[in-house]
Amino acid sequence: MFNNFILYRILGNDLPPRHRLSQTLENLQFILEYEPCLSACEKRWIVNRIVNEEEEKAAITLLENYHQKYIHIPFIKQEYSSIDFDFQCFSQSDYFHTEEYQQLSEEMQARAIDRTYHDKILYTMNINACRNAALQEGRSLAKWVMPWDGNCFLTESAWEQILKGVETCEKIKYLVIPMTRVVNNQDLLRQNFEPYPVEEPQIIFRQDAREEFNEMLRYGHYSKIELLWRIRVPGYWDAWQWDPWDNLDWQESPEAGKFKSVGWVARLFSGVKECEQDAKNRAQLRRQGIRNFLDNLDDELGVSAK
Numbered sequence: 001m002f003n004n005f006i007l008y009r010i011l012g013n014d015l016p017p018r019h020r021l022s023q024t025l026e027n028l029q030f031i032l033e034y035e036p037c038l039s040a041c042e043k044r045w046i047v048n049r050i051v052n053e054e055e056e057k058a059a060i061t062l063l064e065n066y067h068q069k070y071i072h073i074p075f076i077k078q079e080y081s082s083i084d085f086d087f088q089c090f091s092q093s094d095y096f097h098t099e100e101y102q103q104l105s106e107e108m109q110a111r112a113i114d115r116t117y118h119d120k121i122l123y124t125m126n127i128n129a130c131r132n133a134a135l136q137e138g139r140s141l142a143k144w145v146m147p148w149d150g151n152c153f154l155t156e157s158a159w160e161q162i163l164k165g166v167e168t169c170e171k172i173k174y175l176v177i178p179m180t181r182v183v184n185n186q187d188l189l190r191q192n193f194e195p196y197p198v199e200e201p202q203i204i205f206r207q208d209a210r211e212e213f214n215e216m217l218r219y220g221h222y223s224k225i226e227l228l229w230r231i232r233v234p235g236y237w238d239a240w241q242w243d244p245w246d247n248l249d250w251q252e253s254p255e256a257g258k259f260k261s262v263g264w265v266a267r268l269f270s271g272v273k274e275c276e277q278d279a280k281n282r283a284q285l286r287r288q289g290i291r292n293f294l295d296n297l298d299d300e301l302g303v304s305a306k
Contacts, residue, residue: 015289020271125219165262
């Protein structure tokens with residue numbers, strides 16, 4: 001079968017201080033203006049529960065001005081307002097007042113607090129449900145489906161390397177695309193740009209690949225990594241583990257090992273330079289950004305813990 005592709009990119013909420021405000025719109029504009037046409041590839045988008053109505057409208061207007069097809073998943077205030085904090089996963093109902101919690105490191109205490117936001121994050125960030133929506137629609141449209149993050153950008157050279165790599169992938173179900181981060185988007189327009197693709201990869205699925213993303217995993221907590229574990233893609237994430245209150249496990253896929261690493265993709269600038277250069281700082285600011293976003297949203301909607 002002819003190797004054709006469909007690329008979906010997911011546009012969501014900005015989360016300062018992890019992101020600069022309006023980085024989603026700025027990077028969308030950059031992609032629409034500067035990313036080359038990709039041979040044998042159709043581009044589509046998912047507008048994913050953007051809370052700020054003006055930002056959402058601006059994103060949709062940009063897409064329509066450039067004649068882009070998209071899936072729109074709206075943020076619905078009434079749905080979000082019904083979602084409470086989750087304390088059920090902890091060993092005791094008053095876990096945060098126990099000696100066990102007090103003995104945790106500062107990092108683990110922060111991760112425990114994050115867990116209480118689990119259902120709120122699943123709704124507002126909705127990342128794996130969007131990735132699966134792209135897979136489900138895309139399988140009927142192309143041989144290879146790309147359910148990618150919204151800030152991904154492909155240069156002509158990067159795309160040529162992916163196309164060249166897929167030519168030798170007759171028995172491969174998953175293409176693993178290493179990612180390089182940039183702090184200046186304009187660098188990607190230089191002919192001599194040299195990538196350093198060592199970051200968590202994006203994944204391309206052959207239309208008959210059986211695996212999907214686990215929709216019970218929230219943004220920022222192994223949402224893509226768990227799939228990399230299942231198909232046995234090695235990387236620095238092999239040393240990561242579930243938190244003790246996650247009560248989760250994963251099983252190796254019957255298609256484990258049926259992947260190939262090809263080419264590279266760029267991740268456009270988030271607007272916060274220190275996040276692009278320090279993974280630990282990136283994780284801490286992501287956590288802070290998520291909490292700030294949800295706390296502000298709860299205040300705005302008058303939502304209180306039930």
